[in-house]
Amino acid sequence: MKRIIFALMALVMSVSAMLAGNGAVITFETKSHDFGTIKEADGAVSCTFDFQNTGDEPLVFLDVRTSCGCTTPDYPRNPIAPGKMGKIKVTYNPTGRPGEFERKVKIFTNTNKRITLKITGVVVPQN
Numbered sequence: 001m002k003r004i005i006f007a008l009m010a011l012v013m014s015v016s017a018m019l020a021g022n023g024a025v026i027t028f029e030t031k032s033h034d035f036g037t038i039k040e041a042d043g044a045v046s047c048t049f050d051f052q053n054t055g056d057e058p059l060v061f062l063d064v065r066t067s068c069g070c071t072t073p074d075y076p077r078n079p080i081a082p083g084k085m086g087k088i089k090v091t092y093n094p095t096g097r098p099g100e101f102e103r104k105v106k107i108f109t110n111t112n113k114r115i116t117l118k119i120t121g122v123v124v125p126q127n
Contacts, residue, residue, distance in 0.1 A: 024082075024111050025055030033090070035121030040098055046091040049117055053080045063108040070094070071103045071119070090119055098125035 033047040053059040058079035066073060074089040090105055105117040 023055050023057045024053055024059035024109065026059055026109055026111055026115060027052050027054045028115070028117075031115070032118040032120070035092070035119065037122045037124060038094055039124050039126070040094045040096075041126040043095070044091050044093045046089055047119065049088045049090065050085060051088065052085050053082050055111070056082050058082070059086075060110045061107065062110065064088070065106045067104045070097060071105065073105050075107070088117065090117065092119055092121075094123040098123050
């Protein structure tokens with residue numbers, strides 16, 4: 001049921017965007033972050049992805065999904081006005097996950113385009 005509602009919302013927003021101009025456009029400074037080598041014992045690490053709405057309509061986040069429960073996104077819940085900046089904070093918990101990692105954060109907005117952010121690194125196990 002959620003997928004049907006999501007699909008209908010996306011369809012309505014895409015038709016609205018086509019009729020209204022270029023609509024919302026999300027532009028990121030970067031779409032990936034490498035934490036390098038981190039220690040499992042030090043706990044969770046975070047990074048921030050900065051973006052701007054470079055379109056002419058408000059930017060609305062419909063859904064943000066991660067590839068693992070060890071990764072938590074914090075994203076704007078209110079619309080981002082045209083020309084305004086925003087941030088998405090991504091936190092990775094390395095507990096019990098030694099070795100290399102690559103996690104993805106999938107972002108669904110009213111831009112009719114799915115964006116994928118990526119975090120990587122290497123976790124040194126506790127002794």
